[in-house]
Amino acid sequence: IRVYKVAAVTSNYVYLISSFGLYTVNISDLNSPFYVQRIPGKRYGGVVVDNYAYTVDADGNLQIFDISDPANPTWVANSIYVSYILDAKISSNYLYLSTGDLLVLDITDPASPILEGSYTTPGTTGDIFISKGYVFSANGNTVGIYKFTASSVEQENQDLENAPRASSLEQNYPNPFNSFTVIRYQLLGRQLNHVTVKLYNLKGEEVITLIKGEQSAGSYQVIWDGKNESGEEMSSGIYLCILKVNNWQTSKKLIFLR
Structure with a gap:
C-alpha cells in the first residue's frame, strides 16, 4: 500500500x-x-x-x-x-x-x-x-x-475583538463551475448566531442572498445555481461569496463559467 x-x-x-x-x-x-x-x-x-x-x-x-x-x-x-x-x-x-x-x-x-x-x-x-x-x-x-x-x-499581535465565530468558509466545490456549486461552512459555540451568506460581483454589487437568519453551531451547506435574486443567469466571471457571522466575516472567490 x-x-x-x-x-x-x-x-x-x-x-x-x-x-x-x-x-x-x-x-x-x-x-x-x-x-x-x-x-x-x-x-x-x-x-x-x-x-x-x-x-x-x-x-x-x-x-x-x-x-x-x-x-x-x-x-x-x-x-x-x-x-x-x-x-x-x-x-x-x-x-x-x-x-x-x-x-x-x-x-x-x-x-x-x-x-x-x-x-x-x-x-x-x-x-x-x-x-x-x-x-x-x-x-x-x-x-x-x-x-x-x-x-x-x-x-498574536492582532486585534480580534470580534474573533471568528465561525470556522473558515470552505472553498466552494466544484470551482470553476457551470451549473451549480456547493458552499459549506461551520458555526462555533453554543449560542445562536446571526448568519448571512451573500454573493457579490467584482464591482461590489450584491447578486443574491443565499442565507439570512439565526443558526446554531454545526455544519451547513448551500447551493448556488449561478442566478441572481430575480432568477436570471449571471455572466461568466469571478464572484465573491461572503459569510458573515454576527460582526465577523470571511470570503472566498467563486469562478462561474457558462
Missing part, C-alpha cells in the same frame, strides 16, 4: 493512512508486524486519540470510529466537514487540526467533538506545534503564532 501518513503509534499497533483506507498493523513483535484490519475508503488524513480514530472520507467528512477493539473498529458518527487533515496535535481536552486553516475541537467527549475555535490563516496551514499555550503553524511562506481561548482562536 502507499502510505500517506502515520496517524498514531501505540505500544502494540501502528495506524496508517492511505488512499485505500485506515490500516491497523500489529507491531507487538517488531520483527514480525502483521496487518490486522482496514477501515475502507479513500482517506484524506486522520489522527488516533486513545480509543477513537478521526479520519476524513472522500466527501470531506470527519468520521469517528471506536477502535477499542483494533481488530473490529465500529463507526460512531460523522462530525464536521474539514476536507482533509494535514497535521493534528492534542493539548488537554482539545484537538488541533491543520486543514489548510486551523481548527480546534473540544474532545472532552471523544465520540462527540465540538468545534470550539478556528482561524483562517494567511497561507495554507501545514505542520503545527503547541508549546506554552501557543500554537505555531507553518503557513506557506510564514509561521503563524496563535493563542486559543474558549470559543476563539486569536492571532
Whole structure:
C-alpha cells in the first residue's frame, strides 16, 4: 500500500493512512508486524486519540470510529466537514487540526467533538506545534503564532475583538463551475448566531442572498445555481461569496463559467 501518513503509534499497533483506507498493523513483535484490519475508503488524513480514530472520507467528512477493539473498529458518527487533515496535535481536552486553516475541537467527549475555535490563516496551514499555550503553524511562506481561548482562536499581535465565530468558509466545490456549486461552512459555540451568506460581483454589487437568519453551531451547506435574486443567469466571471457571522466575516472567490 502507499502510505500517506502515520496517524498514531501505540505500544502494540501502528495506524496508517492511505488512499485505500485506515490500516491497523500489529507491531507487538517488531520483527514480525502483521496487518490486522482496514477501515475502507479513500482517506484524506486522520489522527488516533486513545480509543477513537478521526479520519476524513472522500466527501470531506470527519468520521469517528471506536477502535477499542483494533481488530473490529465500529463507526460512531460523522462530525464536521474539514476536507482533509494535514497535521493534528492534542493539548488537554482539545484537538488541533491543520486543514489548510486551523481548527480546534473540544474532545472532552471523544465520540462527540465540538468545534470550539478556528482561524483562517494567511497561507495554507501545514505542520503545527503547541508549546506554552501557543500554537505555531507553518503557513506557506510564514509561521503563524496563535493563542486559543474558549470559543476563539486569536492571532498574536492582532486585534480580534470580534474573533471568528465561525470556522473558515470552505472553498466552494466544484470551482470553476457551470451549473451549480456547493458552499459549506461551520458555526462555533453554543449560542445562536446571526448568519448571512451573500454573493457579490467584482464591482461590489450584491447578486443574491443565499442565507439570512439565526443558526446554531454545526455544519451547513448551500447551493448556488449561478442566478441572481430575480432568477436570471449571471455572466461568466469571478464572484465573491461572503459569510458573515454576527460582526465577523470571511470570503472566498467563486469562478462561474457558462
